[in-house]
Amino acid sequence: xxxxxxxxxxxxxxxxxxxxxxxxxxxxxxxxxxxxxxxxxxxxxxxxxxxxxxxxxxxxxxxxxxxxxxxxxxxxxxxxxxxxxxxxxxxxxxxxxxxxxxxxxxxxxxxxxxxxxxxxxxxxxxxxxxxxxxxxxxxxxxxxxxxxxxxxxxxxxxxxxxxxxxxxxxxxxxxxxxxxxxxxxxxxxxxxxxxxxxxxxxxxxxxxxxxxxxxxxxxxxxxxxxxxxxxxxxxxxxxxxxxxxxxxxxxxxxxxxxxxxxxxxxxxxxxxxxxxxxxxxx
Amino acid sequence: xxxxxxxxxxxxxxxxxxxxxxxxxxxxxxxxxxxxxxxxxxxxxxxxxxxxxxxxxxxxxxxxxxxxxxxxxxxxxxxxxxxxxxxxxxxxxxxxxxxxxxxxxxxxxxxxxxxxxxxxxxxxxxxxxxxxxxxxxxxxxxxxxxxxxxxxxxxxxxxxxxxxxxxxxxxxxxxxxxxxxxxxxxxxxxxxxxxxxxxxxxxxxxxxxxxxxxxxxxxxxxxxxxxxxxxxxxxxxxxxxxxxxxxxxxxxxxxxxxxxxxxxxxxxxxxxxxxxxxxxxxxxxxxxxxxxxxxxxxxxxxxxxxxx
Numbered sequence: 001x002x003x004x005x006x007x008x009x010x011x012x013x014x015x016x017x018x019x020x021x022x023x024x025x026x027x028x029x030x031x032x033x034x035x036x037x038x039x040x041x042x043x044x045x046x047x048x049x050x051x052x053x054x055x056x057x058x059x060x061x062x063x064x065x066x067x068x069x070x071x072x073x074x075x076x077x078x079x080x081x082x083x084x085x086x087x088x089x090x091x092x093x094x095x096x097x098x099x100x101x102x103x104x105x106x107x108x109x110x111x112x113x114x115x116x117x118x119x120x121x122x123x124x125x126x127x128x129x130x131x132x133x134x135x136x137x138x139x140x141x142x143x144x145x146x147x148x149x150x151x152x153x154x155x156x157x158x159x160x161x162x163x164x165x166x167x168x169x170x171x172x173x174x175x176x177x178x179x180x181x182x183x184x185x186x187x188x189x190x191x192x193x194x195x196x197x198x199x200x201x202x203x204x205x206x207x208x209x210x211x212x213x214x215x216x217x218x219x220x221x222x223x224x225x226x227x228x229x230x231x232x233x234x235x236x237x238x239x240x241x242x243x244x245x246x247x248x249x250x251x252x253x254x255x256x257x258x259x260x261x262x263x264x265x266x267x268x269x270x271x272x273x274x275x276x277x278x279x280x281x282x
Numbered sequence: 283x284x285x286x287x288x289x290x291x292x293x294x295x296x297x298x299x300x301x302x303x304x305x306x307x308x309x310x311x312x313x314x315x316x317x318x319x320x321x322x323x324x325x326x327x328x329x330x331x332x333x334x335x336x337x338x339x340x341x342x343x344x345x346x347x348x349x350x351x352x353x354x355x356x357x358x359x360x361x362x363x364x365x366x367x368x369x370x371x372x373x374x375x376x377x378x379x380x381x382x383x384x385x386x387x388x389x390x391x392x393x394x395x396x397x398x399x400x401x402x403x404x405x406x407x408x409x410x411x412x413x414x415x416x417x418x419x420x421x422x423x424x425x426x427x428x429x430x431x432x433x434x435x436x437x438x439x440x441x442x443x444x445x446x447x448x449x450x451x452x453x454x455x456x457x458x459x460x461x462x463x464x465x466x467x468x469x470x471x472x473x474x475x476x477x478x479x480x481x482x483x484x485x486x487x488x489x490x491x492x493x494x495x496x497x498x499x500x501x502x503x504x505x506x507x508x509x510x511x512x513x514x515x516x517x518x519x520x521x522x523x524x525x526x527x528x529x530x531x532x533x534x535x536x537x538x539x540x541x542x543x544x545x546x547x548x549x550x551x552x553x554x555x556x557x558x559x560x561x562x563x564x565x566x567x568x569x570x571x572x573x574x575x576x577x578x579x580x581x582x583x584x585x586x587x588x589x590x
Contacts (some may be wrong), residue, residue, distance in 0.1 A: 083429060122571075216425050220533070257420065257423055
């Protein structure tokens with residue numbers, strides 16, 4: 001709890017947390033928060049020439065190419081983007097922790113195979129691999145989340161691996177072993193608790209990465225498919241129009257950057273608070 | 283030292299083999315049938331079977347893979363399903379624009395990143411430091427496509443400082459390279475800052491100052507060369523991140539590089555091209571990492587290669 005207090009004393013972290021909570025609440029309560037149905041195409045939502053409307057009193061963030069209310073689409077899009085970001089990150093952290101922990105604790109041939117495999121995954125251009133995977137499978141919200149998880153667990157696995165190796169060599173683990181503690185007991189009651197801060201830090205920073213990756217995939221057209229709105233595909237749908245209707249890119253763009261920035265700031269502060277020896281992300 | 287290099291080279295080759303195996307395996311599982319796509323809707327099953335046979339798609343997986351590997355050793359990446367030409371030619375024609383963009387992008391990245399890192403470290407905890415670090419944080423948190431579109435909008439459409447897109451003249455490359463450079467500089471400036479601060483606290487720096495050397499001289503002759511060491515291998519590792527950025531930035535700016543080629547190939551499910559670009563990118567990444575591994579002991583003699 002004292003960690004939380006020191007964290008909140010930083011204004012950037014307090015604002016970030018507030019923003020994250022606000023986005024989560026708005027996403028959950030989107031049906032109540034949104035002024036309109038996100039997929040309803042308003043005839044009066046387009047100008048006489050059929051162009052989207054800039055922000056006004058009715059459509060607070062303007063309308064898109066089909067005359068739909070952008071604010072409502074952003075609010076519903078937050079659901080998709082957050083859901084994918086959190087799910088993908090959860091899977092990535094789970095796989096990364098399992099692989100890193102197993103490789104670092106069991107060592108031997110199994111450990112070697114696992115770590116050589118992570119080396120292999122590091123050699124892939126992450127975005128290209130994700131694009132190829134997303135293009136191979138018919139993209140649905142679940143597939144997109146899985147694809148993102150598939151390219152994001154690697155970094156976590158490497159961090160957890162090196163920490164596990166360092167921890168397993170410490171005296172207290174040796175003492176437990178001599179006292180006859182089983183391997184599983186050492187793993188779950190001694191190693192895992194020590195790894196929790198690291199896992200927490202990487203889980204927070206990871207959301208920023210997964211949110212960005214979802215947006216990028218959707219922007220390239222291989223992520224979440226319209227008409228389901230996500231922050232990335234709102235930009236994808238309107239990219240050809242963005243010079244004449246910049247609000248269609250500016251609002252969702254700002255939302256993506258702000259959410260990613262917020263998770264990054266909180267994650268960075270968490271790392272400083274939990275482990276002062278680590279500086280900068282490497 | 284020689285044993286170390288040999289081991290790293292062999293290991294890199296093994297990694298590359300693994301990469302080709304995985305990409306090939308993934309695309310082999312592709313649900314869309316390329317033979318049917320090439321044949322068109324009205325084709326009879328015989329024609330489709332014929333095309334499948336011609337492309338070698340009726341062979342078992344391992345045979346197709348070995349065929350591919352054999353070709354790879356001769357620089358042959360197979361033929362594109364959609365465009366009737368060699369994948370190596372398609373990639374070859376687009377390699378130069380991508381390398382140009384990458385070269386200038388990395389140059390901007392280093393210039394901006396190292397420059398801002400130095401200033402932030404020297405003005406540590408000041409307003410400027412906070413501002414620069416906030417800037418690097420925003421850069422790190424922004425997806426390339428949003429930055430690319432915003433830059434395109436403000437600097438090309440509104441201010442008309444740069445052309446909207448195109449290729450050929452130097453002014454065309456500036457905006458896409460700046461986009462990559464500004465976004466990528468965040469990692470470098472944060473890294474240079476913390477490594478500068480670390481070196482600034484060391485005894486030999488105090489000695490240099492006590493000797494009466496000017497502040498500028500100490501910074502550029504004593505601090506910077508030491509602080510820059512951890513940054514050098516980062517460039518090698520950075521290539522992987524850069525390859526992803528190329529796909530996005532090239533498709534926004536219409537830059538005729540391999541990123542755009544990959545993007546078009548994915549739209550058309552042109553498997554050999556996708557495999558080809560991924561392979562070429564993986565080679566770039568593995569080479570970058572290998573280079574980083576080899577450079578680290580050269581620039582930092584404290585690292586003992588025998589321990590690796």
